[in-house]
Amino acid sequence: MTDIFAYDPGEFIGRRAADFMKPELRPFFDSEYLESLKQHGHYEGISSYFTKGGRKIYLDYRSTLVRPEDGEPYISGISRDVTERVAADRALREREERIRAIFDASPNPMVVYDMEGNVQFLNPAFTEVFGWSLDELRGKRIPFVPEEQRQKTVETIRELYESGAPVTLETRRSTRDGRILDILISAALIRGAGGNPAGMVVNLTDLTEKRKLEAALLQAQKMEAIGALA
Numbered sequence: 001m002t003d004i005f006a007y008d009p010g011e012f013i014g015r016r017a018a019d020f021m022k023p024e025l026r027p028f029f030d031s032e033y034l035e036s037l038k039q040h041g042h043y044e045g046i047s048s049y050f051t052k053g054g055r056k057i058y059l060d061y062r063s064t065l066v067r068p069e070d071g072e073p074y075i076s077g078i079s080r081d082v083t084e085r086v087a088a089d090r091a092l093r094e095r096e097e098r099i100r101a102i103f104d105a106s107p108n109p110m111v112v113y114d115m116e117g118n119v120q121f122l123n124p125a126f127t128e129v130f131g132w133s134l135d136e137l138r139g140k141r142i143p144f145v146p147e148e149q150r151q152k153t154v155e156t157i158r159e160l161y162e163s164g165a166p167v168t169l170e171t172r173r174s175t176r177d178g179r180i181l182d183i184l185i186s187a188a189l190i191r192g193a194g195g196n197p198a199g200m201v202v203n204l205t206d207l208t209e210k211r212k213l214e215a216a217l218l219q220a221q222k223m224e225a226i227g228a229l230a
Contacts, residue, residue, distance in 0.1 A: 002082050004059075006052040020049040037065045037075060046082060058086040109204040112190070117141050117157075120199065129206055132178030144173045148178065160187055161197055173204070182207040 002009055005020065018029035025047070036043045044062045051057060061079035068074075072182040091109055103110050109126035111119060119137040127133050129145060149171050156169045166188040173183045192198030 004057065005049070011052075017049075022048065022050070026105070033063075037063060041065045046086070057081060057083045106203075109206075111142070111202045111204070112199060113202065114199045115197065120174055126204070129175070129181070129204075130173070144175070146172055149173075156185075156187070157200075160189060160200060164197075165190055170207070 001007075001012065005012075015205045016029070018026040021029065030192040033043055042062070042064050044060075046058055046060045048056055048058050058081070059079040060082045061077055063075055064078040066074050066076050103121070103123040106123055107125055109129045111126060112121040114120055118139050118141060119134070120139075122132075122134050122137065130142075132142065132144075153171065154167070156167050161168045166186065169185045169187075170179055171183055171185060184207050186203040186205070187200050189197050190201055198223050
């Protein structure tokens with residue numbers, strides 16, 4: 001306790017644990033912590049405290065209400081400093097939120113797959129273009145690869161996992177309502193612990209309208225050539 005809080009032992013005597021908490025949390029020490037101890041005889045959790053120098057720390061604690069046959073009841077507690085773990089968890093959550101914001105803001109459909117090709121996450125743009133929602137596809141494979149595109153798709157995925165370098169593929173994919181779209185796929189590995197592959201993230205660009213415009217332009221150029229020849 002003295003090492004963590006940087007107080008001398010004598011400075012703890014006669015003080016309540018709530019004295020080392022944020023002022024707005026102190027009322028809960030009585031209403032939540034002590035009342036629960038009285039009712040159930042034990043309490044556990046993670047709370048924030050301040051050291052003598054004002055540094056904020058987090059302690060994971062377990063408390064037990066001891067009722068001796070002789071003498072007054074008292075609270076026996078043990079805790080450990082989990083400040084680094086809490087900070088790491090918070091940083092991870094913030095990173096996940098930033099990544100989710102990027103996915104949600106992307107105008108292109110994006111999908112995160114696990115190593116078995118099952119969906120872990122997809123963004124709103126995917127639902128808008130292809131029709132399936134995350135709730136429908138989470139943990140499943142997306143049934144949108146036309147039969148004639150399966151072999152090429154398998155080869156591209158194998159190339160991605162073997163080389164580790166991002167890959168691109170012009171292909172076709174079907175929507176939930178049966179429409180066939182021209183798609184440019186860009187895929188990259190997701191690496192887990194030890195740098196080992198843990199899945200892949202795929203960006204899908206809908207080229208359908210672009211292909212229609214290109215076809216219309218080509219037809220117009222052909223007609224212009226025919227007109228010039230005539």
